[in-house]
Amino acid sequence: MIIDTHFHAFPAKFLDMVPEASKGDPRGVGFHSFTYEEYIGHLDGYGIDIGVLSNPAGGVEVGFNRKRALDLAVLCNDAYAEYCSRYPERLKWFARIPLVHMDDALTELHRCMKDLGAHGVVLPTNIGGEKSLDDPEYRPFWAEATRYDVPIFLHPHNALCHPRWHKYSLQQKLNWPADSTLALSRLVLSGIFDRHPQLKLIGAHLGGMTLMYLDRLNWWEGNPECAGTPEDYFKKIYYDIAGPVRAAAIRFVCDTVGTDQVLFGGDYPHGRGGRDDQFYPMALKAMAELDLPFEDKEKIFYKNALRIFRF
Template sequence: MAMRVDFHTHIIPENFTELTEQLTGERWPTLERTCACGANIMVAGKVFREVTDQVWSPEKRIYDMEREGVDIQVLSPIPVTFSYWAPAKEAELLARIQNDFIAETVKQHPTKFIGLGTVPMQDVNVAIREMDRCMHELGLKGIEIGTNVNGNNLDDPSFIEFFEMAEKWEVPLFIHPWETLGKERMPRHNLMYTVGMPSETALAGASLILGGVMDKFPNLKICFAHGGGALPYLLPRLDQGWRVWPHLRLLEQPPSHYAKKFYFDSLVNEPINLKYLLDNFGHERIIMGSDYPFLLREVPPGKVIDDTLGLTQEQTEAMLGMNALRFLNISSKVRT
């Protein structure tokens, strides 16, 4: 049976509020318990998200993993905790708290979990310092960042040094949408999650391509959440724009050429969408991810891969687990 590595899962310390009590101001997220197995993530005095003990309990996660056939979870912070809006010194403290917690969780359950860290992207020097600590002291295997930083797209010149060091240190980057564009137009129907996030991810990917980041750093490892959002389906339009507006070009090749450097998680909900990714990027670039433990997650993890007809055993095994380990620079022999 193929190893299943769930690349896209989120975690937060159970005592998050106590750990962050020195951070003052209502914009900081807090975790308020509602019962023995539930809590609310609060922002500015309002419920941002209802969560269960799945989001903080390693034991509950392991129980779910065994029940749903998952061998390893890759743990990453919840994007609302990025807090790029905050002073860098305070955001660094919050990042360190979460990174230490994730590293300790992996240490306690080394065969079940792999960890990704977070860094305060509002100050690139501080972000690089914490990335260095994550990778070279804590033993985390990558960094999760948001799709924009206070409204600045990821091709902003201020981020160049961060991507340069990520490439130099071979740090895999997991890019997750947050603070989505048009958020003020999406308060109803939870459109921020279903429309805003895929659109925001497309903007981040297009910015990295058209801004020349992927051209400048060809060995940079980037994986986008939610199958890349709308990006894969907009590439033909981006290519057309590249063709008809030559005066705007910064690239020698069309955008679709550089997009083939990206990785995508498999959270696309329908086999026909997965097939589109396969046809355009190859099975080597698709990594199984479920968005555990939130409501929009895939249950069981890897279902869309299981339900896609015509896959070879090699393709299936790669997407369900081997690609995640390869992306994270981990030998599969070490984990088996």
Template structure:
């Protein structure tokens, strides 16, 4: 198929992972009706039907840390070795962003080294918050230092905020809360200075950047008018404009034009969100991506991820 896509936002699940998550209370993940089914064969079939050349696999929300550091380290190692084995067997079709067991920083550093140095991962995957601790948390600084040193790709997937029962109004959190949690964690990275201290990290955020195209100017107002930030320092728009964004979800006709107007198109990537997005919805989303955006997102992905 002409204009084949590179998918940076693709998920997998294993039986062991679902069992561990279910045992920890995630029976209906993030308020969705059920866990999705997934096999490598089904994923390859979906890719072939929709013109997806390669998919970079990651574990979605709720991640791999369910409250116990030891269990989280073990589960992260299991899913990372599974995905790495698949990527080794089919390097033409699959890559892998390795799960790290935050908020366990020591465990995350150990798994980072194993995943990138031993398993050959293409980057790492984090949740937008870890039990309510967002990515600007000072405890994470050793991890950012190491990721910056490596110039690593960091794929950040949204997850439910704490106390979601009070804000989600009984609806699945991916509908609204994921979008706002992406915005919330990026704002934390901006206002704690992580983005400017660690410019070597190559961050990918999902779903067109959530509400960042709409709220970055408002964040800049607060940075300068209320928090004492200098207008001569990098603005919020400049900092956010150096991030990468996938277009999983409903990119057209409104979301991607807003993203492009706010931050340009040089760091926009394709994402399907399969297997949590069902095949008919993936097909509809792919159909909305015209030849120009296919070519642009694929060129951007190769610039970011080709080794």
């Protein structure tokens, strides 16, 4: 069995309202909408049993337009609920919560969890390219979201960065994992796991570069809001393997945090196609080459997801 926890879906109406998402730009990646049948065909083609839909597009909050952000989030969440009602055994979904106005964020969170049956929450690693998820204004959201005991998935989003990042597609290649590193580090150092010890947090793409620098994070002073060492908290985070990946990188994460904290992800639709350098074949090849016992590979492929999502 394989559960893909990093599987993107972009409703056509969403792309109409956020044209920069479908066209792409020097700092981002273009997205396209697909039919229900194409989603299921993709899962079948790669032997995936369940795909967990998410919309990571940070365009929801860009400009901090309250009405637009809420409209986009509602549109996405309604579409996901419909997708999953058609294929309940194959598709699950993360709710996209708009973090422009807290009243709207909490209302949409409760609607998705109580009325629509969402299985988790997806957020961009920064809000509107300007704000950080550890900012005090978002604390009511974290308090309410953790009460539902569902995974909260952080996906990298374009940050407002220096134009030097734009050349050679370095925005996607390096700034995205850098923004994941920054977002996860700020949340950990803000003491979020002390306030919400039950938090189920997922870091995309192996969590950026955080795990490579645990010793540096532990050593450096300036963590007054954490009761423990940063390493203690990073070992509570879940990490997916989505994106261009090799077996050695997955093994490093497994050795650092344990196989109980690692999830399979393919980054659809970026993994479409049959080329060996596409994301899905790379992830499956890396898993095949991974020098781990069969039982540990089962955890990564599906058992960890079943445990934290409670499908």
